[in-house]
Amino acid sequence: MFVFRFLRLVLRDVFSQSCLHQFLLEFVGTALFLSASPLTSGLVTSSPVCPLQVVLVFGLSVSMAALSVGGAVHLNPAVSLAMALTLRLRLWRAVLYMVGQLLGGVASALSFPSDSTACVQVSSGVRLHQAFTVEALITLQLVLVVMVTAEVPLPVGATPLLVGLTVSLGHLVAVGATGCGMNPARSFGPAAVTLNFKDHWVFWAGPILGACVAALLNDLLLRPRMFAGTVIN
Amino acid sequence: MFVFRFLRLVLRDVFSQSCLHQFLLEFVGTALFLSASPLTSGLVTSSPVCPLQVVLVFGLSVSMAALSVGGAVHLNPAVSLAMALTLRLRLWRAVLYMVGQLLGGVASALSFPSDSTACVQVSSGVRLHQAFTVEALITLQLVLVVMVTAEVPLPVGATPLLVGLTVSLGHLVAVGATGCGMNPARSFGPAAVTLNFKDHWVFWAGPILGACVAALLNDLLLRPRMFAGTVIN
Amino acid sequence: MFVFRFLRLVLRDVFSQSCLHQFLLEFVGTALFLSASPLTSGLVTSSPVCPLQVVLVFGLSVSMAALSVGGAVHLNPAVSLAMALTLRLRLWRAVLYMVGQLLGGVASALSFPSDSTACVQVSSGVRLHQAFTVEALITLQLVLVVMVTAEVPLPVGATPLLVGLTVSLGHLVAVGATGCGMNPARSFGPAAVTLNFKDHWVFWAGPILGACVAALLNDLLLRPRMFAGTVIN
Amino acid sequence: MFVFRFLRLVLRDVFSQSCLHQFLLEFVGTALFLSASPLTSGLVTSSPVCPLQVVLVFGLSVSMAALSVGGAVHLNPAVSLAMALTLRLRLWRAVLYMVGQLLGGVASALSFPSDSTACVQVSSGVRLHQAFTVEALITLQLVLVVMVTAEVPLPVGATPLLVGLTVSLGHLVAVGATGCGMNPARSFGPAAVTLNFKDHWVFWAGPILGACVAALLNDLLLRPRMFAGTVIN
Numbered sequence: 001m002f003v004f005r006f007l008r009l010v011l012r013d014v015f016s017q018s019c020l021h022q023f024l025l026e027f028v029g030t031a032l033f034l035s036a037s038p039l040t041s042g043l044v045t046s047s048p049v050c051p052l053q054v055v056l057v058f059g060l061s062v063s064m065a066a067l068s069v070g071g072a073v074h075l076n077p078a079v080s081l082a083m084a085l086t087l088r089l090r091l092w093r094a095v096l097y098m099v100g101q102l103l104g105g106v107a108s109a110l111s112f113p114s115d116s117t118a119c120v121q122v123s124s125g126v127r128l129h130q131a132f133t134v135e136a137l138i139t140l141q142l143v144l145v146v147m148v149t150a151e152v153p154l155p156v157g158a159t160p161l162l163v164g165l166t167v168s169l170g171h172l173v174a175v176g177a178t179g180c181g182m183n184p185a186r187s188f189g190p191a192a193v194t195l196n197f198k199d200h201w202v203f204w205a206g207p208i209l210g211a212c213v214a215a216l217l218n219d220l221l222l223r224p225r226m227f228a229g230t231v232i233n
Numbered sequence: 234m235f236v237f238r239f240l241r242l243v244l245r246d247v248f249s250q251s252c253l254h255q256f257l258l259e260f261v262g263t264a265l266f267l268s269a270s271p272l273t274s275g276l277v278t279s280s281p282v283c284p285l286q287v288v289l290v291f292g293l294s295v296s297m298a299a300l301s302v303g304g305a306v307h308l309n310p311a312v313s314l315a316m317a318l319t320l321r322l323r324l325w326r327a328v329l330y331m332v333g334q335l336l337g338g339v340a341s342a343l344s345f346p347s348d349s350t351a352c353v354q355v356s357s358g359v360r361l362h363q364a365f366t367v368e369a370l371i372t373l374q375l376v377l378v379v380m381v382t383a384e385v386p387l388p389v390g391a392t393p394l395l396v397g398l399t400v401s402l403g404h405l406v407a408v409g410a411t412g413c414g415m416n417p418a419r420s421f422g423p424a425a426v427t428l429n430f431k432d433h434w435v436f437w438a439g440p441i442l443g444a445c446v447a448a449l450l451n452d453l454l455l456r457p458r459m460f461a462g463t464v465i466n
Numbered sequence: 467m468f469v470f471r472f473l474r475l476v477l478r479d480v481f482s483q484s485c486l487h488q489f490l491l492e493f494v495g496t497a498l499f500l501s502a503s504p505l506t507s508g509l510v511t512s513s514p515v516c517p518l519q520v521v522l523v524f525g526l527s528v529s530m531a532a533l534s535v536g537g538a539v540h541l542n543p544a545v546s547l548a549m550a551l552t553l554r555l556r557l558w559r560a561v562l563y564m565v566g567q568l569l570g571g572v573a574s575a576l577s578f579p580s581d582s583t584a585c586v587q588v589s590s591g592v593r594l595h596q597a598f599t600v601e602a603l604i605t606l607q608l609v610l611v612v613m614v615t616a617e618v619p620l621p622v623g624a625t626p627l628l629v630g631l632t633v634s635l636g637h638l639v640a641v642g643a644t645g646c647g648m649n650p651a652r653s654f655g656p657a658a659v660t661l662n663f664k665d666h667w668v669f670w671a672g673p674i675l676g677a678c679v680a681a682l683l684n685d686l687l688l689r690p691r692m693f694a695g696t697v698i699n
Numbered sequence: 700m701f702v703f704r705f706l707r708l709v710l711r712d713v714f715s716q717s718c719l720h721q722f723l724l725e726f727v728g729t730a731l732f733l734s735a736s737p738l739t740s741g742l743v744t745s746s747p748v749c750p751l752q753v754v755l756v757f758g759l760s761v762s763m764a765a766l767s768v769g770g771a772v773h774l775n776p777a778v779s780l781a782m783a784l785t786l787r788l789r790l791w792r793a794v795l796y797m798v799g800q801l802l803g804g805v806a807s808a809l810s811f812p813s814d815s816t817a818c819v820q821v822s823s824g825v826r827l828h829q830a831f832t833v834e835a836l837i838t839l840q841l842v843l844v845v846m847v848t849a850e851v852p853l854p855v856g857a858t859p860l861l862v863g864l865t866v867s868l869g870h871l872v873a874v875g876a877t878g879c880g881m882n883p884a885r886s887f888g889p890a891a892v893t894l895n896f897k898d899h900w901v902f903w904a905g906p907i908l909g910a911c912v913a914a915l916l917n918d919l920l921l922r923p924r925m926f927a928g929t930v931i932n
Contacts, residue, residue, distance in 0.1 A: 024454065032377075035370060036406050052285060052518060053405060060402040061374075067395065068377035069455050137501060141527075144498075144534035154623045155854070157387045157395065162533065162623065169526040172519060173502050221490065222535050257920065265843075268836060269872050285751060286871060293868040294840075300861065301843035302921055388621070390853045390861065518751060603734060607760075610731075610767035620856045628766065628856065635759040638752060639735050687723065688768050 010092050019093060023100045025069045030104025030185050033065035033075055035112065055171040063164025067157065076183040077101050078211035082143045086215045088150065105189030119190040120179035122199050131178045135206025138170035138182050143214035151223065182207060243325050252326060256333045258302045263337025263418050266298035266308055268345065288404040296397025300390065309416040310334050311444035315376045319448045321383065338422030352423040353412035355432050364411045368439025369446070371403035371415050376447035384456065415440060476558050485559060489566045491535045496570025496651050499531035499541055501578065521637040529630025533623065542649040543567050544677035548609045552681045554616065571655030585656040586645035588665050597644045601672025604636035604648050609680035617689065648673060709791050718792060722799045724768045729803025729884050732764035732774055734811065754870040762863025766856065775882040776800050777910035781842045785914045787849065804888030818889045819878035821898050830877045834905025837869035837881050842913035850922065881906060
């Protein structure tokens with residue numbers, strides 16, 4: 001009886017216009033963001049792509065995608081999870097957004113069927129626990145910045161740029177070790193299309209751990225708050 | 234009778250001071266923007282230009298040109314078209330602006346008669362439909378950002394910088410595949426001067442398709458609006 | 467008697483909630499900032515790291531760390547010293563912050579025990595007085611900018627970005643000569659872990675001299691002020 | 700009689716506190732700005748400096764110097780001249796500022812007596828009239844942006860960053876052809892110290908022409924204004 005009523009409330013919220021629109025934005029934004037990466041790796045076959053170019057492509061494309069679809073999108077399942085964990089987002093909405101992001105990742109990987117080069121992979125010589133640590137750390141700093149942009153009254157348009165900078169930093173640090181997943185939607189898309197799931201758990205477990213630690217670090221230590229039912233959005 | 238009256242209204246609007254001034258700004262701005270590119274490719278003969286340098290030159294020069302002549306210029310026929318398509322700009326004005334932009338492109342190409350290196354060209358190994366897709370995609374993300382800057386109340390001076398960032402992203406992604414047209418005025422100038430129109434349609438059709446899709450995507454999906462006669466400017 | 471009363475006042479201020487929280491922020495922020503550097507140098511063993519990559523890593527990581535923990539952190543003993551010298555910060559608080567920063571540096575060096583490559587070292591061919599001058603100069607420009615961000619009412623979020631830019635500039639200029647210390651906490655961490663204190667005084671004396679000169683230059687010449695007991699914070 | 704009274708007025712203005720303080724800021728700012736360049740070229744002898752590094756050093760150092768000493772400095776004789784030409788600055792003040800800037804350039808060149816590598820020089824293979832055109836063009840775009848920052852109400856702290864971006868653009872375009880003078884104070888300092896005045900007129904005539912054209916273009920065409928005695932500052 002109670003479950004039934006709860007489910008009805010959830011479904012009513014999920015099928016509201018704002019929630020479906022947000023789902024759509026997550027899907028379109030993630031597909032847009034990730035459509036830049038296969039272009040770089042797939043078509044430019046002549047010259048080897050320098051690491052700085054990869055860094056700039058990902059930093060700029062997440063920035064521009066977030067700006068285009070509107071500043072409040074997450075574009076990253078780890079971010080949605082952290083938002084839900086700190087009661088900033090209702091759980092079912094977080095799940096819905098994640099589905100949208102994963103679909104966006106798959107869509108972008110499907111429409112540009114490059115060779116498997118778009119996959120993130122643990123580099124040879126890097127052990128799995130190292131890759132895991134790197135992925136956790138870069139997601140930690142990403143989610144810390146996202147938390148700030150969600151709380152501090154920044155100038156309009158600043159949030160996408162700041163997120164772009166942290167994504168650039170993550171790629172600078174991790175592109176040599178893991179290819180820089182940092183975002184399960186980005187890792188899942190090419191993996192699902194090429195069915196190459198080798199070491200794939202690293203690109204889920206690392207970001208999820210990093211996001212959870214960042215969420216707790218932010219709310220308990222850096223900007224302590226009483227979270228008494230302040231469900232936002 | 235009706236046509237005559239309509240034409241008189243159009244001409245009165247076209248020959249108004251604001252419209253002619255804007256035409257002039259589009260001409261000067263495009264010439265200024267594009268005068269940086271032949272300098273890079275023509276004079277620096279000793280060392281090979283690295284791709285990042287090209288990316289930064291175009292991103293910064295469009296930024297600085299737009300800032301210099303005033304933030305509301307388009308400097309790109311595809312942008313003017315998208316603005317007209319979404320009823321943000323009167324059609325005849327869009328046509329006039331495009332003429333100004335194309336003249337600016339030709340003027341800059343004329344005053345720096347470098348070898349044909351300033352032309353955009355589809356790289357060998359890249360097929361035409363791929364080049365077309367790339368051009369459409371990078372113009373799509375450019376026009377999406379331009380739409381945002383036209384609607385969201387950003388801080389003063391932010392618009393040229395954001396446009397510069399999307400142009401940088403476009404060059405990062407496409408410079409290896411097509412030389413990055415993204416702007417028919419930029420492609421038309423050197424082509425008209427060197428009379429090298431090989432595959433030139435790609436650099437018109439791609440950006441125009443991208444701009445139209447971006448305009449519809451923005452107005453119908455991302456920021457739906459009732460466009461009932463709200464012709465701006 | 468007087469000393470006793472003074473000590474009691476100091477201790478009461480030190481053990482206040484705001485001061486301990488700030489101590490914690492300095493510790494966490496410095497550890498976060500410096501955890502990006504061993505990642506770059508330690509794990510990416512295949513390709514040689516290009517100087518621009520190092521520059522961007524340090525500039526971005528200090529930016530993101532300062533943004534994450536809150537804009538008012540120093541993350542650098544030289545900055546805290548300059549603030550205390552110009553009576554912007556109580557002396558005991560400055561000492562406490564420095565302890566936090568040094569502990570943060572050690573913590574980050576401990577948790578990523580890379581080879582000694584994370585140490586800053588005077589390059590062969592660069593004499594000690596040159597290294598000293600370089601370190602003093604880059605810290606001078608850093609502290610000048612920090613002074614500006616502390617006085618001028620900048621937009622929210624601008625301070626971390628500006629500090630990141632000056633740190634980038636410092637690395638661009640000094641990374642070839644000294645590895646760019648610029649921050650005793652950054653130099654002390656790896657040195658304490660690897661017990662490699664060769665020429666270590668340069669990375670303390672240079673930044674301290676630069677910070678003191680910058681503090682005096684700012685308060686006496688650039689933005690002269692009567693400092694009559696305006697102890698802030 | 701009239702001349703005497705005029706001279707007395709001029710001298711009273713020149714010896715006012717605000718004017719002398721501004722003179723000092725121009726001196727300190729230019730010396731600070733230019734002290735980064737010999738560091739790069741003089742000490743780092745091992746690896747060849749890549750062009751992007753030079754671009755970033757100059758862009759960032761002018762940005763940080765202007766920010767440190769206060770946003771309203773010119774740091775460039777060509778800019779002061781353009782301001783005087785458009786009646787935004789009293790002529791005698793412009794002359795005084797130029798003296799300060801040139802002294803700053805000499806001071807920075809004296810204190811870091813590197814080999815003559817810090818001198819700007821027309822590259823072999825580039826003819827003098829080409830070098831002249833390049834210098835004029837990059838100064839034109841610099842002064843256009845400076846004019847905008849002087850008129851449009853930008854956010855606090857934006858002016859130094861925008862100027863840094865145009866200086867970066869200038870270096871990107873011109874560093875291969877002329878070493879990028881763009882600023883007579885920057886060119887004069889090392890030339891005066893090493894007494895190497897070969898082709899030195901290019902680095903005065905080019906920027907001066909560019910600045911004058913930019914000033915007229917801005918006031919007559921881009922942002923037309925009635926300049927009836929509105930002497931500012």
